[in-house]
Amino acid sequence: MRNPIRLFRKRTHEKREAFELEAMPHLEALYVAARRMTRSATEADDLVQETMLKAYRFYDRFEPGTNMRAWLLKIQTNAYINRYRRRVRERSFRESEDAQPIGESLMSRAAVRALANPLDEAHRRMLAGAIQEALDALPEGQRILIVLADLEELSYKEIADVLGCPVGTVMSRLHRARKAMQKHLVDHAIDLGIVAEEPVEGPVSLETYRAARGGAA
Amino acid sequence: MRCELIDRRVGAYVDGELDPASMLDVERHIEACGRCQERVGFERRFRSLVNESLTGLELPEDLRERISRNLDAVDVRSEAAVLRRRSLQVFVAAAGITLAVGLGQQARLSFPEAVVAESAPPPQVASLTPVFDEVVRLHASGLPADVRPQAPSEVSQYFRDKVSFPVTPAVFDGNEARLTGARLHPVGTRKAAALYYDVGGRRVTVVVTDGHLPELGGPIPEGEIVFRDVGGYTVPVRRQGDLTYVFTGDVDRETLLRLAKSARVGR
Numbered sequence: 001m002r003n004p005i006r007l008f009r010k011r012t013h014e015k016r017e018a019f020e021l022e023a024m025p026h027l028e029a030l031y032v033a034a035r036r037m038t039r040s041a042t043e044a045d046d047l048v049q050e051t052m053l054k055a056y057r058f059y060d061r062f063e064p065g066t067n068m069r070a071w072l073l074k075i076q077t078n079a080y081i082n083r084y085r086r087r088v089r090e091r092s093f094r095e096s097e098d099a100q101p102i103g104e105s106l107m108s109r110a111a112v113r114a115l116a117n118p119l120d121e122a123h124r125r126m127l128a129g130a131i132q133e134a135l136d137a138l139p140e141g142q143r144i145l146i147v148l149a150d151l152e153e154l155s156y157k158e159i160a161d162v163l164g165c166p167v168g169t170v171m172s173r174l175h176r177a178r179k180a181m182q183k184h185l186v187d188h189a190i191d192l193g194i195v196a197e198e199p200v201e202g203p204v205s206l207e208t209y210r211a212a213r214g215g216a217a
Numbered sequence: 218m219r220c221e222l223i224d225r226r227v228g229a230y231v232d233g234e235l236d237p238a239s240m241l242d243v244e245r246h247i248e249a250c251g252r253c254q255e256r257v258g259f260e261r262r263f264r265s266l267v268n269e270s271l272t273g274l275e276l277p278e279d280l281r282e283r284i285s286r287n288l289d290a291v292d293v294r295s296e297a298a299v300l301r302r303r304s305l306q307v308f309v310a311a312a313g314i315t316l317a318v319g320l321g322q323q324a325r326l327s328f329p330e331a332v333v334a335e336s337a338p339p340p341q342v343a344s345l346t347p348v349f350d351e352v353v354r355l356h357a358s359g360l361p362a363d364v365r366p367q368a369p370s371e372v373s374q375y376f377r378d379k380v381s382f383p384v385t386p387a388v389f390d391g392n393e394a395r396l397t398g399a400r401l402h403p404v405g406t407r408k409a410a411a412l413y414y415d416v417g418g419r420r421v422t423v424v425v426t427d428g429h430l431p432e433l434g435g436p437i438p439e440g441e442i443v444f445r446d447v448g449g450y451t452v453p454v455r456r457q458g459d460l461t462y463v464f465t466g467d468v469d470r471e472t473l474l475r476l477a478k479s480a481r482v483g484r
Contacts, residue, residue: 008299012292019288027281032274045277052284056291107259109252116258128270135271149232150267156234175228182263 019059023052026069029152030076036147037080039136047083051076070154074162077144111186114195123194127185130192134184142177149174220246223253231260289449348430349447351404352463355411356422356450362398362413372399376410382427384410387462387480394421394476404463414466421466421476427459442477444470453477 030051034044054075055062062071119127135143148159149170156174160167189195223246229235230243247253364375369386376384379401386396398413402424409426429436437443437456444453451470455462455477464477 005296005300008296012296016288016292024281024284027284028276031276031280032272035274036271041277045280048280049284049287053287053291056288109255112259113255116255116262119262124266124269127266131267131270135267146267147271150264151271153268156229156232171229171234175225178228178263181267182259185263185266 015059019056022068023055023059023072026072027052029069030072033073033147033152034076034080036135036151037077037144047076047080050079050083054079067154067158069152070158070162073148073152073154077148077162080144107182107186108197111189111195115186115189119194123192126192126194127189130185130188131181133188134181137184138177138180142173142180145170145174145177146181150178220250220253223247223250224256227253227256227260231257231264286449293446293448347405348424348426348463349445349452352422352424352452352465353447353450355402355404355424356420356465357448359420360400360402360411363400365398366396369396372396372410372412375399376401380408380410380427382460384425385460385482386412386425387423387482389414389476389480393417416466416468416472416476419467421464421468421473423480424463426461426463428461429456430454430461430463442474444474444477455480455482457482 027048030048031044034047034051035041038044038047051072055072058075062068135146138146144163145159148154148162149156154162156167156170159170159174163170186195190197223243226235226239226243230240235243247257364371366372366375369388372386373384376399384399386399394414394416396412397415400411400413402409402411404424404426407426407428409424412423412425414421414423433443433454437454439456439458442453442455444451446452447465450465451473452463452465453474454464460482462477462480462482464473464480466473466476468476
């Protein structure tokens with residue numbers, strides 16, 4: 001039958017079926033990412049709806065064989081940035097975060113060792129709360145990076161594609177974001193008594209250095 | 218390589234994102250450095266902690282459905298756009314409907330797939346399905362009735378000085394559909410009478426207006442049911458004299474078509 005409307009309906013139906021099959025399974029991943037980015041259940045709900053609508057409309061632009069989840073996350077991340085960062089000038093948003101100085105050695109070796117060793121269930125649960133807080137406290141751009149890299153486990157290349165920046169920038173900004181999270185995590189672990197407080201490595205005063213040397217070695 | 222340099226790369230190392238040469242450098246250093254081994258262990262632990270701490274959120278229970286409805290709307294709109302481009306087409310329920318009704322009330326009605334009848338393009342069509350859309354919107358919004366009549370004649374009375382045509386509510390055989398209320402509601406640029414019915418606890422809306430619907434391209438034969446699916450609703454239309462009756466409701470297509478067919482309409 002050559003009826004054009006029937007043909008159109010058939011195509012629409014096929015497109016819808018393919019979309020349901022390929023994109024819908026990523027709904028949970030999108031929602032988790034949206035919750036962590038927006039920090040709000042209602043905004044996340046909204047954002048995911050917007051994402052799926054856009055994805056469906058532009059479904060023909062998806063390149064078969066590439067990562068559907070990364071494609072959806074790209075749509076969602078950009079929708080999020082557009083929505084919530086519209087007021088803030090892009091430049092100030094990026095530069096201010098990169099400009100923050102970070103110490104390279106914020107953690108004591110004891111803390112690193114304690115957290116690297118197997119943790120029991122209770123401690124893991126306590127730290128889970130600290131990690132959520134730490135993420136919520138991050139500046140927007142860094143939070144997005146952690147969500148894409150550590151939560152959604154996209155490759156640096158995919159993240160660079162999502163954010164439209166070079167891979168090298170992803171690497172250095174991600175490093176920064178993780179440092180900030182890790183600092184928060186270790187502080188929290190010390191508060192909880194999971195790791196012992198100890199002076200951190202790095203620049204210390206000469207007296208402290210001498211005292212430590214004299215005392216320990 | 219110094220430990221501070223490793224610190225800067227340990228994240229990318231754990232992510233497997235270093236170039237092969239840097240990878241080797243880091244590995245060589247780590248093999249010989251206890252401090253940096255712990256560092257790698259910590260980085261891995263951090264990654265898994267982040268992952269397990271931030272996942273495990275439940276989807277809002279109706280989110281999936283809402284998205285599905287949004288996609289339905291996209292499908293409907295894109296079909297409308299195609300139809301607009303291709304002039305106008307009317308979906309006519311197949312003749313089987315008349316036959317089945319003729320068999321009597323008990324006969325189970327089954328409707329062959331809608332037949333697509335291409336009609337000549339109407340002289341002027343401003344927008345594709347304004348009336349269909351409007352009726353579906355009105356029904357979905359569940360706006361309150363202006364009157365809650367005891368008898369259909371009260372409805373005719375109510376509309377007498379409000380619209381330019383006599384409103385005769387559709388009457389259905391038996392007690393299947395009960396008239397529960399009526400509301401004056403504009404459809405497009407014209408005034409129309411919206412009639413609310415209760416069909417086995419579900420809402421059905423019938424909108425009565427005069428003249429022909431622009432989207433149908435011309436008068437439909439009396440007694441014939443023309444329907445279209447709009448936003449998840451089936452919308453049958455029937456003409457009786459100068460009056461057009463547009464039906465929709467929270468019942469399945471079969472029931473709605475049967476109601477539209479069996480309704481006693483007109484003056």
